[in-house]
Amino acid sequence: MDFDTDMTLLARLNALYAAWAHIVDDDRLEELPDLMTREGVYRVQTRENHELGLPLSLIYCDGADMLADRITAMRTANVFEPHVYCHAISAVAVTAREGAGWRARGNFTVARTMAEGETMIFACGRYFDHVVEVDGALKFRERVAILDSRRIDTLLVAPI
Amino acid sequence: MDDAKPFAWPDDDISRVPYQVYTDAALYALEQERIFRGAAWNYVGLEAEVPNEGDFKTTYIGDAPIVVTRGADGVVNVMVNRCAHKGSLVCFKQRGNAPELTCVYHNWTYGLAGELTGVAFRRGVGGKGGLRASFDQKAHGLRRLRVETYRGLIFATFSNATPAFKDYAGPDMIAAMDRVLVKPLRVLGYHSQILPNNWKLYVENNKDSYHASLLHVFHNTFGVVRPTMGGGIKLGHDGWHHLSYTQREALADDHIGKEKVRSLQESYKLRDAAMMEHKLELGDLVTNSIQTIFPTLVVQQILNALATRQLIPKGPDRSELIWTILGFEGDDPDLHELRLKVNNLVGPAGLISMEDGCVGGWVQRAAKGDPAARSIMPMGEGVEPSEGSRITEAAVRGFWRGWRACMGI
């Protein structure tokens, strides 16, 4: 079956995207590295830098351990006002085969609600991912969140 | 009290700042005139951002829209980005390359140095309409600013009275720039961060060397900076500018200049300490160097993360911080990768800089209620440099000295 007509693959991919969103939005961030392969790269980059061909990311975790470290820092060291995210994920698609896995993409909009109750659209953009199968489960070999929203309001703590 | 001034400082004490200075719209307007369009040298970007003839970038000095170009003669021009005709933005793109600048509203064109080169329908149509014969095209270019560059950084001022940049900065600040900006710069990328506070609260935050090991717990927890480490504060131009630096102790196997990469992580609290590695590339053991040039430039070295930060006020209670993250031309692939990883520490999501994005907003929200109340900054002595200790608010007091001098307040 071709990747672009494989509805089982698409359903599994949607489930992976949903799992990521639920973990972040429920603030169960310690579970997030489990969705990455050990060497999986997670980056958040602005569309501006991406389109200029500039390498800088807002967040650059080279391996699931660096993602875990960022979450440890957030829990034990960083100071910020409490807030929660709500992800809206759409237009999830498999775009190509790559190695033993697939290239995939999807859109996200993240609303952020502060402790005082105010909600704003904090980020919107697209995921560009490399997804592989590990012991029967889909995982991110690479997850890159490209932000259309170039201006970060106040700060970016939790992953997108 | 001068009637033109919206405010008078209550006394001579620059260690007690009235909260009104962060909230008052009339003071904000006066700052535009007396600081940003006044006596200051303002950072507008890097020569590396406009390397070729016709390259341009747009930015702001205070509220004034600015366009920076590279002219045919190789000279960098800085102009107000406002058409002489009806005042529209001439360039509304962030950056690009063009042989001339065209205001799309009525198609008036300007050369790269701002001279008015074309007026659409100047002779009218069918002999009717068009420019008055007495119109002097030469007198209606874009407003040009004085420009100086130093080690690849571009500065502009609206004032003819401001001293040359080197004199404005002073020898200690020039030495600090000479220390960090040692090779041609390469832009690795940009961050933009909206700060929910008056611009001066972010400037104070940078000059406040006292807070670094207190607010930024990551420093202490993971061992980048501790208050017991060596270092100090230097000041320039009567305290207007400052340098705060931290130096780690030498270790037996350090070989400065010998390409040593050392992890500064303590007690292995991180699973992957790659972002805490430091390659000694500047010939010393300085781990953190934060320099401010009045009013709104920061030059930063945190381990191998180099950057300029340009602060743009956006009204009394909002600012935009533009981070331009740097490497050097000729960085080898390992150092390039190291810089990208160490940059996890800085920027809007930076593990040791994110708090500076929110702390100004907390002061802003608290300042609103009682504009006549004042802060207290009693740490350290006067506006004096210090060696060995960063537990001082001298550089913040120095900023207020500069602010009052510019504002005539």
Ligand SMILES: [Fe+2]
């Ligand atoms: Fe800080």
